Amino acid sequence: MPNSVKITSRIDNFKKTIRVSGDKSISIRWVLFSSLANGVSKAKNLLISEDVLAAIRAIKKLGIKSNFKENQFTIYGKGIEGYKYKKNLTINAENSGTLGRLLLGLIINTNNKIKLIGDKSLSKRDFKRISDPLTKFGAKFKLKNKKNLPLTIKGSSNLTPIKYLESRGSAQCKSSVIFAAMRTNGTTYIKAKKSRNHTELLCKHLKLPLSVKSKKNYDEINVKKVKLIKPLNYNIPSDISSSAFFIVLTALSNHSELIIKNVNINPSRTGIITILKKMGIKIVMKNMRTYKGEKISDIKVKSSKIIKSINCPPRLNSGAIDEFLIIFLVAAKANGISKFSKLSELNQKESPRLKWGEYILNQMGIKTISTKDSIKIFGNPKLKIEKKIIIKNYLKDHRVFMTSIIAALSFGGDWEVHDKDSIKTSFPSFLKIVNQLKN
Ligand code: S3P
Numbered sequence: 001m002p003n004s005v006k007i008t009s010r011i012d013n014f015k016k017t018i019r020v021s022g023d024k025s026i027s028i029r030w031v032l033f034s035s036l037a038n039g040v041s042k043a044k045n046l047l048i049s050e051d052v053l054a055a056i057r058a059i060k061k062l063g064i065k066s067n068f069k070e071n072q073f074t075i076y077g078k079g080i081e082g083y084k085y086k087k088n089l090t091i092n093a094e095n096s097g098t099l100g101r102l103l104l105g106l107i108i109n110t111n112n113k114i115k116l117i118g119d120k121s122l123s124k125r126d127f128k129r130i131s132d133p134l135t136k137f138g139a140k141f142k143l144k145n146k147k148n149l150p151l152t153i154k155g156s157s158n159l160t161p162i163k164y165l166e167s168r169g170s171a172q173c174k175s176s177v178i179f180a181a182m183r184t185n186g187t188t189y190i191k192a193k194k195s196r197n198h199t200e201l202l203c204k205h206l207k208l209p210l211s212v213k214s215k216k217n218y219d220e221i222n223v224k225k226v227k228l229i230k231p232l233n234y235n236i237p238s239d240i241s242s243s244a245f246f247i248v249l250t251a252l253s254n255h256s257e258l259i260i261k262n263v264n265i266n267p268s269r270t271g272i273i274t275i276l277k278k279m280g281i282k283i284v285m286k287n288m289r290t291y292k293g294e295k296i297s298d299i300k301v302k303s304s305k306i307i308k309s310i311n312c313p314p315r316l317n318s319g320a321i322d323e324f325l326i327i328f329l330v331a332a333k334a335n336g337i338s339k340f341s342k343l344s345e346l347n348q349k350e351s352p353r354l355k356w357g358e359y360i361l362n363q364m365g366i367k368t369i370s371t372k373d374s375i376k377i378f379g380n381p382k383l384k385i386e387k388k389i390i391i392k393n394y395l396k397d398h399r400v401f402m403t404s405i406i407a408a409l410s411f412g413g414d415w416e417v418h419d420k421d422s423i424k425t426s427f428p429s430f431l432k433i434v435n436q437l438k439n
Contacts, residue, residue, distance in 0.1 A: 171198075
């Protein structure tokens with residue numbers, strides 16, 4: 001089983017400083033914005049992972065060149081109207097929901113049909129959530145089962161602005177509609193439940209005609225036609241979603257301390273920090289600064305002897321949406337019962353994650369009670385695993401793989417976790433960093 005990893009012992013007693021790879025959301029957005037820019041854009045610390053490379057391959061199919069030299073990525077944009085739409089073009093978004101959904105907003109002005117395909121996991125995910133609003137702009141779609149990939153899009157050069165209510169808290173849908181709105185004459189009005197706002201911050205940095213009014217639970221966003229995008233040089237900060245695995249590993253281990261350098265701590269992404277602090281984990285932010293509108297800092301975390309259970313307020317869900325699997329491991333060691341609710345979006349990810357989170361916990365001997373969108377986790381501060389656990393057939397969801405590895409390293413037992421290659425989509429250096437902490 002060359003593609004599986006065996007772990008038979010926990011790690012404790014480490015004191016290290018690490019760097020994790022570049023932020024995936026910002027990396028994909030940098031590729032897409034740069035592909036529309038007038039001129040040459042350069043990025044340092046771009047995440048070199050399958051999801052981002054799929055974005056590079058996608059813009060190449062649209063006639064946009066790029067190269068990678070001396071740790072620097074360069075994209076040669078040809079302006080907002082610079083894509084070349086060949087007939088019978090097929091674009092493969094592979095495993096990436098972000099790429100698939102955002103790209104549809106960018107190519108909404110194509111008069112040629114474009115086919116969008118993805119891998120097995122992406123082909124099970126909901127694309128109706130984005131074809132619906134894009135149809136209102138004037139695009140035409142055909143989707144498999146009216147909902148899934150493969151789909152074909154036929155856009156229009158005469159798009160009308162729309163009013164759009166985004167009520168799931170999906171940054172992918174919000175961003176795709178922002179991209180589409182940039183191609184219309186007139187103003188598009190978006191009312192969006194709070195979600196990650198990297199697209200809006202990039203628009204602001206690039207001085208594009210977008211304005212945001214922040215209300216308590218929603219943002220009101222107005223977008224007007226974009227005529228020109230300036231080249232975008234970006235030094236991409238590290239990903240808090242990748243950092244999350246090592247924050248939790250440190251919190252659950254004994255006598256350890258970790259510093260993670262240069263992490264993006266955009267407040268729309270730091271739900272995990274708020275949740276873990278409520279559970280009693282000691283986390284400190286150091287060297288806080290702002291870079292192109294994004295907040296960045298080093299994160300310092302220590303082992304926690306006592307972990308409190310949590311009744312997690314659903315308002316924190318969107319800011320921690322990619323971290324719940326790893327947060328569930330902390331709840332497994334908490335003193336008491338933790339409750340997480342209104343998590344239906346978790347089953348819309350690369351795998352049905354609420355289900356997989358519960359499966360991992362149950363394999364570990366943790367009692368859970370779940371509904372289709374909530375879970376109660378009965379924590380056990382003395383948890384020590386002594387049995388064999390095999391994790392496989394989980395649609396190669398990278399976060400299921402990494403969560404299982406962290407569980408093995410934190411609670412012991414004899415683990416065999418399949419589909420190691422899944423980490424290539426978001427965090428190819430994950431296992432290297434695990435080894436760095438072991439030595
Ligand atoms: C992302 C948005 C989130 C997140 C995904 C990345 C983005 O998805 O889960 O990993 O970069 O916009 P949703 O928009 O579907 O919530």
